[in-house]
Amino acid sequence: MNDSKGAAAPQATFCPAHNRIYVLVAAILASSMGFIDGSVLSIATPAIRSNLGATLADAQWISNAYMLFLASLLLIGGAAGDRFGLRNVFAIGIVLFVVASLVSSLAPDPGFLIYARSVQGVGAAMMVPGSLAIIAKAYPREERGKAIGLWSAFSSLTTILGPVIGGFVLTVLGEWSWRLVFAINLPLGGIALALLLLRVPADKPEPGRRLDWIGGALITAALLLIALGLTGTGGNAPLPSQMLLYCGAGLIALLAFLWWEARSSAPMLPLHHFRRAAFSGAQGLTFALYFALAAISFFLPMTMIGGWGVTAAEASIVFLPLGILLTLLSSYAGKLADKVGPGPMITAGSAIVALAFALMGLFAPLQDPWLGVLPFTILMGLGMSAVVSPLSTAVMTSVEDRDTGLASGVNNAVARVAGLLAVALMGGVAAFVFERVLGGFAELPIFFGMRPDQPLPADAEAARLAANNAAFAVIAYANAALALLSAVIAWFTQENKLGRRRRPA
Incomplete structure (x- = not known):
């Protein structure tokens, strides 16, 4: 619809203009949590190994437990935002991520930390796609570029400064301070969640959108089995027989995933x-x-x-x-x-x-x-x-x-x-x-x-x-x-x- 001068009317969004800044701040804080975890963890891994007595296989799983669920559920997490509302799914992802971060910071042993990181990965799969998507949905097209530019600038700043600050904290405070890498997510996530729930209205979901739960389960099983075959379990490297068994089962699950995606009416990965x-x-x-x-x-x-x-x-x-x-x-x-x-x-x-x-x-x-x-x-x-x-x-x-x-x-x-x-x-x-x-x-x-x-x-x-x-x-x-x-x-x-x-x- 055009106005009397022929210019296009501003694009309607679910969020009033005076509340959009809260969407932007919440998205920046949520993204910062993910970037800090990703960039600082590699620096903190030697301290985690020493402080918890973790083996190399344990250290691999501390990283991979998170990556497994993030990678396999990322596409479903994005589709869930459309199906149930971006604000709702984004908020649930933040809650899971923050709770899992708290548990990770208190982990008494490597196994406990690995399970907490798994939950953190599920939360990230709901949170990561939503951080940018909710900005795009809240801001009209003519203002979207500036908002995304600010989000990108702060994300880059976090990526640059996160490892440096984390490295100095580990050096000054000692090995135990790896726990602060996860604990910092509590205030960041708490502020982001409060802004979303108190200042941002819920957007309209798309009830007709279907989620490919079967595809998500198959690709998660495939990646889990292959990772088990390559890394091992219980902190030990895999035996050749275990490697063949797990990797073979993982490849079968991967083929089943591709078979399903080729036949599903709403695939998470359109193969065409x-x-x-x-x-x-x-x-x-x-x-x-x-x-x-x-x-x-x-x-x-x-x-x-x-x-x-x-x-x-x-x-x-x-x-x-x-x-x-x-x-x-x-x-x-x-x-x-x-x-x-x-x-x-x-x-x-x-x-x-x-x-x-x-x-x-x-x-x-x-x-x-x-x-x-x-x-x-x-x-x-x-x-x-x-x-x-x-x-x-x-x-x-x-x-x-x-x-x-x-x-x-x-x-x-x-x-x-x-x-x-x-x-x-x-x-x-x-x-x-x-x-x-x-x-x-x-x-x-x-x-x-x-x-x-x-x-x-x-x-x-x-x-x-x-x-x-x-x-x-x-x-x-x-x-x-x-x-x-x-x-x-x-x-x-x-x-x-x-x-x-x-x-x-």
């Missing part, structure tokens, strides 16, 4: 989109690159803090350039991708990341965070800055306009699944290489990425350091190859305005 080379290529390169990024982000701090004796504060500073460069350069990369196409940008960025990872493995024996790691995290930041924004463009342009939200959700879920499998698989690789290089000292209580409780004899300490560096080097080289694979996929599947066009399906 994968017939497009651009869409399937974007998911493939995302999986390869984010698998590599998750593996390095999880095992590098463990190598530095637990292996080399670097403080948590120093480790957090080493990772600081990644967040700064992503914040400063991503918009420029997006503009350049408009000129040359996302293909060349993603290809170049992924190749730079691959070079950074390979150099990290090569210089690991230096055991020097400033000479052997910092220059390469800067290189990694440059590479990822060239990837993130063009990849979003590639995903959005690979489908029809009406499916962009779904495409973004699928890509987000693929990145989370990649992170889950990276931590599960690379932990086994690290443990295998560590034990082989350790040789005759394997009978001693020495573990990858963990400082011994008592000083070791000189020859045993030298063997421990060599084994620690060798294990990380193998991880770095393997994931450099995966990052390079993502560059190849991008070159052959994504739009290239420099002369080479993307190939048809």
Whole structure:
């Protein structure tokens, strides 16, 4: 409907203008909880292992229990917001996340923490899709860009400062202070929840929307079984027979998920989109690159803090350039991708990341965070800055306009699944290489990425350091190859305005 001057009337939203600021603040606080948990946990993992006596397998599950439910339920969480109302589902997600954070901060042992992290993942699956969606629904189109820009700016600030503050807290207060990483979610979540319930009206749900619960159950079972096969249970690495049993059952569940999605009338993952080379290529390169990024982000701090004796504060500073460069350069990369196409940008960025990872493995024996790691995290930041924004463009342009939200959700879920499998698989690789290089000292209580409780004899300490560096080097080289694979996929599947066009399906 137009006014007398012919201009379009402002778009109606569920939220009055004077209450929209509360939606924005609540979304920023909720997102901050997720970003803090994700970015600080890798720095805090060595302290958790030492303080709770957690094995490497325990540490993997502390990360993967969260990632499992977030990755498998992310698409359902987004659809649930449409079905039952964004504000309602977003608020429930915050409650689950905050309660699980409180329980995590009080965990007396690794098993307790793993179960709490599982609940936290369920809450995140309801909260993460809602944080941006509720802004888009509350603000009219002409004001939406500014609101999302503010959300993005504060999210970037949290990503940059979270690990630094967390690292200094761990260094100053000691190992027990890992509990504060979870406890900080209580005031953040409490304020966000109060704003939503007291200041934001409920939006209108879509009662006809169907949720793919069967698909969600099948993909959760598949990822859980595969993770069990790769990581093991009870804090122990899996036996070969257990690995075959769990991974085999997981693959069967995965095939059942794909069978169901192909036949469901309301699938959480519409498979027909994968017939497009651009869409399937974007998911493939995302999986390869984010698998590599998750593996390095999880095992590098463990190598530095637990292996080399670097403080948590120093480790957090080493990772600081990644967040700064992503914040400063991503918009420029997006503009350049408009000129040359996302293909060349993603290809170049992924190749730079691959070079950074390979150099990290090569210089690991230096055991020097400033000479052997910092220059390469800067290189990694440059590479990822060239990837993130063009990849979003590639995903959005690979489908029809009406499916962009779904495409973004699928890509987000693929990145989370990649992170889950990276931590599960690379932990086994690290443990295998560590034990082989350790040789005759394997009978001693020495573990990858963990400082011994008592000083070791000189020859045993030298063997421990060599084994620690060798294990990380193998991880770095393997994931450099995966990052390079993502560059190849991008070159052959994504739009290239420099002369080479993307190939048809």
